[in-house]
Amino acid sequence: GAVVSQHPSRVICKSGTSVKIECRSLDFQATTMFWYRQFPKKSLMLMATSNEGSKATYEQGVEKDKFLINHASLTLSTLTVTSAHPEDSSFYICSARAVWPSGTDTQYFGPGTRLTVL
């Protein structure tokens, strides 16, 4: 099956620093990737939709200048949390949309990145 990786899996940083999270589709090309945020024991909230070669589409209430998304290639999207603060601490999950020759499409999720801002 299709595999999506995220790096790093866990990061701890000081308040005010920026953190970059990578999302890679390992064995398929993904024209669309999605970034989600999940608080403890809560559901996933879609933050933005990332399309290769174009600007990301952010959900209402998500600050685009705070959460910078770059989809530089068909296998890589990055999320940069700029000037991180403790309230940005969360579990960030990406997903990648695969379109198979059969025409079916499925989203595959990465294992997540736990961000802790001190």
Add this chain to the structure above:
Amino acid sequence: SQQGEEDPQALSIQEGENATMNCSYKTSINNLQWYRQNSGRGLVHLILIRSNEREKHSGRLRVTLDTSKKSSSLLITASRAADTASYFCATDPSLYGNTDKLIFGTGTRLQVFP
């Protein structure tokens, strides 16, 4: 919020029993999917049911969809301790066209005791 609701929020059962989780959503949809998440991990896709389907099976999983009630249920039969996880429904709202944008429900935490 467009987020769907799931009930129960938490469910504890013994191995061998069946577990039923329900999901309600708010908008018309292209499809509805169920995912599983072990604690602190990513999501695993379980099953997808399209808006024109009413029931689907996959192994010990049975999913139903009632678009008139905007609801779905996930039944896990003969549960095992390894089924312990959080289960989420996710809808692909048709009002956005076919974008594969997923709206997740609030989730059900299932605990299966040996």
